[in-house]
Each structure stands twice: as C-alpha cells, then as structure tokens.
Amino acid sequence: MTTNPYAAPIVDWYATHQRDLPWRRPDAGPWAVLVSEIMLQQTPVARVLPVYHEWLARWPSPADLAKEPAGEAVRMWGRLGYPRRALNLHRIAQAVVERHGGRVPDDHGRLLELPGVGSYTAAAVASFAFGGRHSVLDTNVRRVLARLVSGEEFPPKATTSAERRLADSLLPDEDAPTWGVAVMELGALVCTARSPRCADCPVAERCAWRLAGKPGYDGPPRRGQRYAGTDRQCRGRLLAVLRNADGPVPKAALDAVWDEPVQRERALDALIADGLVDPLDDGGYALPG
DNA sequence: CACTCGTGGTA
DNA sequence: TTACCAAGAGT
Structure with a gap:
C-alpha cells in the first residue's frame, strides 16, 4: 500500500501524455539508458536526440566504445556541451568491460562508482533500466x-x-x-x-x-551564469577547433580563436589536465588517443 | 557548500 | 537584448 495520493493521477496522466522517447522504448537496454542519462545532464531532449542515435548506432555496447580512442567519443559528442561527459562515457565503457564483464551494473552503489554518475544518474539507471526502487530526484x-x-x-x-x-x-x-x-x-x-x-x-x-495563490519565489536570487568571456567559452572554442580538424592542429590554430593569451593558456592547460586534449611532441595538439 | 563546467533555445 | 533555463557531477 502506498500513502502517496499523487501517484494514481500522475501515472494515469503519464500513460496518455508521455513523449515517445527512444530511451524509453522496450528495446532500449541498460547501456542505451545510461548513454541517454549522461547526455541529458543539463542538456535539452531535442539536442540530445540526434547524437544519441548516432552514438548507439556506432557503439551499440560498452565494449564497442571501450575499443575506441577517447577522442572519437569527444568528436562524436559534437556541441552537446560539457564535453567531459564524453570522456566519462568512454571511461564508463572501459570500467564496465574491465570490472563488470561488459554489462552495465544494476546496483545503485556500483553505478555510483562510475565516473560522471552521481546520485541522480545512478538512481535513474537502476530504476529505468533495471526496475529498481529508487528516488529519481532531478x-x-x-x-x-x-x-x-x-x-x-x-x-x-x-x-x-x-x-x-x-x-x-x-x-x-x-x-x-x-x-x-x-x-x-x-x-x-x-x-x-x-x-x-x-x-x-x-x-x-x-x-x-x-x-496558496502561487506565491512568488522568496529565496536568495539565483545567480545567472554568464558565459561570454569566461574560461568555459574559451575552452569551447579551443575544443571546437580540434573537433573540426581531421587530425592534429598546430598551436597557431588554437591561438587564432581566442585573443587573450593568459586566459587561453589557462583554458588549454585545463583541457589537457581534464584529458580532453593531448599535447604532442612536435608542439601540436590533438583529441586524446 | 559555492563554484566550475558548454551550448543553444526562448521570452 | 539580456536573462533564464535545460533528465547534474566533481571539487
């Protein structure tokens, strides 16, 4: 028995109003659900859909992705944003192969150990992909x-x-x-x-x-996150150069997309530290191999 | 805990 | 046009 008086009307509403999303279909396995959840972090459904389809067509299982260079994941990620998530998915694929026999784990705690999988994503995968009983608090x-x-x-x-x-x-x-x-x-x-x-x-x-008459929000002002001129914008431009190139690029190609040299070097160093960019011996740069 | 981390659509 | 917002996680 449940003491939740909202469950019946909301579940009934869902039965007739739900969107037809590919990761909710019966043929979407745990890997597909996990891929969708990572992509949907802070990213609208409409922008995720095309990348999701491409991704699973190319890498239908964790083992398929684990075999690839990490840079291929970063390239496929395109402009979804927060590209560390692409790296996380690649690392997840490798961890799943090495530690879980190639299968996405169904256990909440085991899911939490995967990079880029936090409280919400672990609950979502355990619940939506495996039928577990967890609060999905997004x-x-x-x-x-x-x-x-x-x-x-x-x-x-x-x-x-x-x-x-x-x-x-x-x-x-x-x-x-x-x-x-x-x-x-x-x-x-x-x-x-x-x-x-x-x-x-x-x-x-x-x-x-x-x-209560829809009282207005009275909490502290929620800061709007600026973007123009930030390190994030700079990182985005630098990585876009590498994504759009077929192979390694000379440093001059990176210098060309951001004027301020101190910020540019800081952003590039951060990208390298994150593993999103590889510095080459010849002074060039490439997506990680 | 406050802050960082991308990108593009919408009002 | 600026500001908010979108299935968060890591530090």
Whole structure:
C-alpha cells in the first residue's frame, strides 16, 4: 500500500501524455539508458536526440566504445556541451568491460562508482533500466514536489536531506520506475519552470503552491551564469577547433580563436589536465588517443 | 557548500 | 537584448 495520493493521477496522466522517447522504448537496454542519462545532464531532449542515435548506432555496447580512442567519443559528442561527459562515457565503457564483464551494473552503489554518475544518474539507471526502487530526484521532480507538496515555486538551490526524505516517502512500493518517470515528465511538460500549465495538471486540485495563490519565489536570487568571456567559452572554442580538424592542429590554430593569451593558456592547460586534449611532441595538439 | 563546467533555445 | 533555463557531477 502506498500513502502517496499523487501517484494514481500522475501515472494515469503519464500513460496518455508521455513523449515517445527512444530511451524509453522496450528495446532500449541498460547501456542505451545510461548513454541517454549522461547526455541529458543539463542538456535539452531535442539536442540530445540526434547524437544519441548516432552514438548507439556506432557503439551499440560498452565494449564497442571501450575499443575506441577517447577522442572519437569527444568528436562524436559534437556541441552537446560539457564535453567531459564524453570522456566519462568512454571511461564508463572501459570500467564496465574491465570490472563488470561488459554489462552495465544494476546496483545503485556500483553505478555510483562510475565516473560522471552521481546520485541522480545512478538512481535513474537502476530504476529505468533495471526496475529498481529508487528516488529519481532531478530538477523536474524537485520542482514538482516543491510546488505540489511544499507550496513553493522553486526548490532550494542545492538538494536538501528534506527533499530526499520527501521523495523517498512518496516512492510507491510497486512500479516505482513509472512513478519516477511520470513525475519527471509532468515537470518537463506541465509543471515547467517558467509558465506552468496548471490547467493541464492532473493534480492541480491538490497542489499546495496553486492553492496558496502561487506565491512568488522568496529565496536568495539565483545567480545567472554568464558565459561570454569566461574560461568555459574559451575552452569551447579551443575544443571546437580540434573537433573540426581531421587530425592534429598546430598551436597557431588554437591561438587564432581566442585573443587573450593568459586566459587561453589557462583554458588549454585545463583541457589537457581534464584529458580532453593531448599535447604532442612536435608542439601540436590533438583529441586524446 | 559555492563554484566550475558548454551550448543553444526562448521570452 | 539580456536573462533564464535545460533528465547534474566533481571539487
């Protein structure tokens, strides 16, 4: 028995309103689910879709990717952003081959040991790919629970133990994965950050935030992350040069895309430290081999 | 814990 | 146009 009064209406809503996404289809195995979850970190579905298809067509199993140079993963990643995730997927593939016989582990703790797999992704894979009972606490779920249960427009900046406890308390004994994906989908399609479509919400009558008159967010101002002129933009440009080149490039090709030399060298050193760029003996640079 | 780490779409 | 936002993780 569950004490979650939201489960039935939200799961019913999901049954008729869910998007047809490839990683939710029956033929999507654990590797496909894991690839999708890494790609979806901080990245919209629409931009993930084409890369996801290319990726799995080329590397249908972890072993297929593990055989490749890491640079191939970085190149395939394209402009998805946060390219360390491409490196993480390559390292994950190698770890899965070396430590788990080529199979993505189903255990939450074992998943957490993989690079780039944190609390959310471990729960998502254990739940969606293996049917495990875990709270998937992503930005969508946090926002839905903040409004529906806590009566606040937005959740705290960082996930709190109270949020974790709340999510755990709502986790159904049966079919927890469907509850999790249904709440996520509700947050993605209806209970959105900007202008929630409460008229289409299956639990609007129970929503604490709506019933309270939708009070405005009163927490500390959430800093907007600037991009222009930052090291991140510089890194992005440098790596784009290497992605777009067939092979190694001379240093001059990197110098050409960023004027400020101190920042440029710092960004390049950071890329090398991350393993995203290989400095060559001849002074050139390449994607990692 | 606050900060870093890409990129592009939207209001 | 600026600002916010998008299935987070690592330090």
